[in-house]
Amino acid sequence: MxxxxxxxxxxxxxxxxxxxxxxxxxxxxxxxxxxxxxxxxxxxxxxxxxxxxxxxxxxxxxxxxxFKFRGAYNAISALPEEIRRRGVIAFSSGNHAQAIALASRLLDVPAVIVMPEDAPAVKVEATRGYGAEVVSYDRYTQDREALGREIAQARGLTLIPPYDHREVxxxxxxxxxxxxxxxxxxxxxxxxxxxxxxxxxxxxxxxxxxxxxxxxxxxxxxxxxxxxxxxxxxxxxxxxxxxxxxxxxxxxxxxxxxxxxxxxxxxxxxxxxxxxxxxxxxxxxxxxxxxxxxxxxxxxxxxxxxxxxxxxxxxxxxxxxxxxxxxxxxxxxxxx
Structure with a gap:
């Protein structure tokens, strides 16, 4: 359907x-x-x-x-400094996750990444390796966008989606x-x-x-x-x-x-x-x-x-x- x-x-x-x-x-x-x-x-x-x-x-x-590093770094670096300090959140099956995590580390910005439970292990490990917090979800039963917005609101983070974002x-x-x-x-x-x-x-x-x-x-x-x-x-x-x-x-x-x-x-x-x-x-x-x-x-x-x-x-x-x-x-x- x-x-x-x-x-x-x-x-x-x-x-x-x-x-x-x-x-x-x-x-x-x-x-x-x-x-x-x-x-x-x-x-x-x-x-x-x-x-x-x-x-x-x-x-x-x-x-x-x-390629995702390009959009991630551009989006985070374009944020005002006071917004950056609060941190960012993203949802991704892997490449945007790693990109946000790496760009955040380079720009000294806290990052939370919402990733599917079945994401390739290499992508999850790399995301954590760059210093981001990973929150897992079931891609077939849960809405990653809703989860990301919920966490962003609760923690005061800026949501950077994987594609539908001007700077990305x-x-x-x-x-x-x-x-x-x-x-x-x-x-x-x-x-x-x-x-x-x-x-x-x-x-x-x-x-x-x-x-x-x-x-x-x-x-x-x-x-x-x-x-x-x-x-x-x-x-x-x-x-x-x-x-x-x-x-x-x-x-x-x-x-x-x-x-x-x-x-x-x-x-x-x-x-x-x-x-x-x-x-x-x-x-x-x-x-x-x-x-x-x-x-x-x-x-x-x-x-x-x-x-x-x-x-x-x-x-x-x-x-x-x-x-x-x-x-x-x-x-x-x-x-x-």
Whole structure:
């Protein structure tokens, strides 16, 4: 059963609340020296497979192991000092959790993270290792947003959601700024899609820096709320999807991310879990990279022909590399 949400932002917001390219540029200045300028990688094998020139933005090599550090650091550093001192809270399946925990440690801000009980152990351990308090919940029976708001109110903390936040979106857009600065104009940009922070931020930057570019989002087949929302013109809510792409187990797009995606994105496609596993194997065998299933979304769509990229210059976001070693070894092992 799906549920339609109002496609417009909350009545308390107006168009001025939506971030623009100026916010992405400001985020780039804030995170400079804190976030890594991750490499842009190429693969002759991938180019030959697709008939295109592919440029992989390796955010699996970002601090905290994922692109999420950009938005987290930007959001916390933009807070007034007196607000920072009280602390922040976030809810996340893992990468936003680690990013908020690490950014909080660097900025000397107390942090509480609401994480699902079945989050990958490596992500939970890293979050605690960065000094954050972890509060567990059942993702299939509990509402993480309600829990986060409840704790925020009780403790006087500032809630920083994983994607539906002006400064988070702007921070994620900095990865596209860096990519295009290195590659020059691109014909296409393919980004991973969960709640839409990465896709919305990248679309803002790409539209400004590479006019005429086609921007695509990619989500798991089991969690196609973004594709449905894009084509139906309203935010569609789905049950928590069962997919190995744990970072994309979101159930609806954000009220800030959806309007940006609807205006600036060309289309949204999906890939199967089997295609994600195959792409993990490709990265491990051919490019010597450890990439988590969610981090493979954009590449899987290109390498498995879900998008026609022949003859084009294509930017592809590798969004993260936080995966349990045992899980990685099991999934990346050659098929029998």
């Amino acid at each position: 799906t549920e339609a949400r109002d496609a417009m932002p909350d009545p308390a917001m107006d168009d001025a609340a939506l971030p623009g390219f100026a916010d992405v540029a400001a985020a780039a200045r804030r995170i400079e020296g804190a976030a890594h300028r991750t490499p842009v990688l190429t693969s002759r094998t991938a180019d030959a497979m697709t008939g295109a020139s592919l440029f992989f933005k390796a955010e699996n090599l970002q601090r905290g192991g994922a 979106i702007a921070g994620q857009g900095t990865l596209a700024m860096e990519l295009i600065a290195e590659t020059g104009p691109l014909d296409m940009l393919v980004a991973c899609l969960g709640g839409g922070g990465q896709l919305a931020g990248c679309a803002l930057a790409a539209a400004e820096l590479s006019p005429g570019i086609a921007v695509y989002g990619v989500e798991p087949e089991a969690g196609d709320d973004g594709r449905r929302s894009f084509h139906e013109g309203r935010i569609v809510t789905i049950p928590v999807p069962r997919t190995i792409a744990d970072g994309a187990q979101t159930t609806y797009l954000g009220r800030l991310t959806f309007p940006i995606i609807r205006e600036k994105v060309t289309d949204i496609v999906t890939v199967s879990d089997a295609e994600l596993v195959d792409t993990m194997r490709f990265f491990a065998a051919r490019m010597k990279l450890v990439v988590e299933p969610t981090g493979c979304l954009a590449a899987a769509a290109v390498l498995h022909g879900r998008l026609d990229v022949r003859g084009k210059r294509v930017g592809i976001v590798i969004s993260g590399g936080n995966v349990d070693i045992g899980t990685f070894a099991r999934l990346a092992a050659p098929a029998a």
